[in-house]
Amino acid sequence: MDSFQKGLETLREIDPLSGDRIMKMLEDIAPDMARWIIEFPFGEVYSRPGLDLKTRELLTIASLTTQGAASPQLENHIHNALKVGCSRGEIVEAILQMAVYAGFPKALNALFTARAAFSDKAPGL
Amino acid sequence: MDSFQKGLETLREIDPLSGDRIMKMLEDIAPDMARWIIEFPFGEVYSRPGLDLKTRELLTIASLTTQGAASPQLENHIHNALKVGCSRGEIVEAILQMAVYAGFPKALNALFTARAAFSDKAPGL
Amino acid sequence: MDSFQKGLETLREIDPLSGDRIMKMLEDIAPDMARWIIEFPFGEVYSRPGLDLKTRELLTIASLTTQGAASPQLENHIHNALKVGCSRGEIVEAILQMAVYAGFPKALNALFTARAAFSDKAPGL
Amino acid sequence: MDSFQKGLETLREIDPLSGDRIMKMLEDIAPDMARWIIEFPFGEVYSRPGLDLKTRELLTIASLTTQGAASPQLENHIHNALKVGCSRGEIVEAILQMAVYAGFPKALNALFTARAAFSDKAPGL
Amino acid sequence: MDSFQKGLETLREIDPLSGDRIMKMLEDIAPDMARWIIEFPFGEVYSRPGLDLKTRELLTIASLTTQGAASPQLENHIHNALKVGCSRGEIVEAILQMAVYAGFPKALNALFTARAAFSDKAPGL
């Protein structure tokens, strides 16, 4: 099985419709970017056996909180984290911990993004 | 029990000598910083029940890899992750995943820090 | 006096209502974060004698301008800076200086945040 | 010829009206910042012979994509890149390459900024 | 031809020995990372027709200068830039321009890295 197939399969585990959404989101401007997202993060990284999807989504939330300038992606991954079984409490814990490492402003902004993600019905990535 | 006591207790779970090391490391320049580290990250954050210490250390590794300019702290937390039960493989997985979110150069530098941490005998934080 | 009481007192010096606002802002999602903000930045850091509140608020403005992705916090601290006695000119000077250290785009964005803060009636943090 | 004159001349090569726009954009809050932008980036940097304007605009797009928190400036420089002769394809390529170095979230956000820049009629800087 | 083969071919254009060096550099700690570097940056990104290798290496130098914490990768890419035909002057120009966008300290540090790269005999990536 190649990376693209493996990526679609991993995405299906998170949300059956996400593969299509990624391709539609980028088809007018950079369709290869959609292919890369499916092949590399989902086909090569999330699909690896060493860590489960719950832990991987929390690690992504930690990284995006630390970066600070990626709130649409953070919101998507909070939705993904919920879908693979993280509780709201675990997501909030991961963000709170970032106050120590990335500073209070980034943790605060990520909490507000989490509040938005918890209350809307957006489908995530 | 106050935050300082809780922090020392959490630190003892990771490594019985780490509380003393933190205080010694900062006593000449900023002893209050040592107290803060014990009270806030370890007394208020790592000691919370919502996530276990293994997951918390992996989240810290994700954040420090993403920041890129904190390799002494990254090395310390790789030592801590090993002490609380993470395998080398899990630590490497957490770093590899950051290639997607923080870029290849930061993931590469963190891998080299992990190699150094795996091979030395330094006690961590 | 403990850190929480000291934090509320420091916040009262800046704006008598800010302690309540912080607690309300976070009570639904992470009330411990509100307690931490009161205890740590305001109870442990801003309350220290080594630098006055005016200088401390300018340092925070420098840090948030440099980070670039924290404009709600930057706007809050520009309000706080005005309340503790900084002039608009001093705030603009602190931001302009960041063009050298953080680059022109971040300084420009912070200037636009300052313009918004100067013209609105929002109460700050 | 001094830096201010050289800067206005370089700006005229990109767009005859941009010098005035920069001065108007900042005249109420920090007119010296407008002078600095004209004198330093455009009078001292873009006007240098070592690289052509097309390459320079792509380099700026790479830097702003990497920073992640400067989308208004990124949008301006995408407009500038188009004006000095970059194709949409070259701009997209420069952004896609940043997925490797700055991570997928920053490249994605920059692609969405590029889409907005390609479809609007805003005049750029 | 698959991404791995395309990546090796692109790397051969830069330096015939670099593919082996990448694999050796990571074989003890994360051999999949070596495969990813060959497949994704070199097999999928640098090999694309939209921009030439010279421009791509300058874009990478701009991104790494902006990040500030990736000097080993910056040194490697300065070597690569020289190998694909960039002059020292063009590399210095790309770095100098970053003073505007990423601030003077990062541009200065990148200049010192460039000086080291220009004077040593290290083979790059």
Next chain:
Amino acid sequence: MDSFQKGLETLREIDPLSGDRIMKMLEDIAPDMARWIIEFPFGEVYSRPGLDLKTRELLTIASLTTQGAASPQLENHIHNALKVGCSRGEIVEAILQMAVYAGFPKALNALFTARAAFSDKAPGL
């Protein structure tokens, strides 16, 4: 008086020899960068009347601590801060405050840079 002369004068206030050091430091690789440093940060920014040199050096220390990857520049500016009259205690306070805004790892690294700066005899910028 032009920016270059004003810059040299400001530098002389900090340390009579620093102008020469800057020019020597860059004469082989980018002499225009030396001229820019004298003209722009020192001729246009530090020389402005709105904030005194002590406050300006503390703001620079806050920005460099927040960036995290600029420790040579941080060490230089700690030397400069001492020369224009900041006490060691004020410098340490400015760094400690950054634990809140930029996270504990960056504040810790800056404290270790400060310790080095306090104990060596290096002349600063």
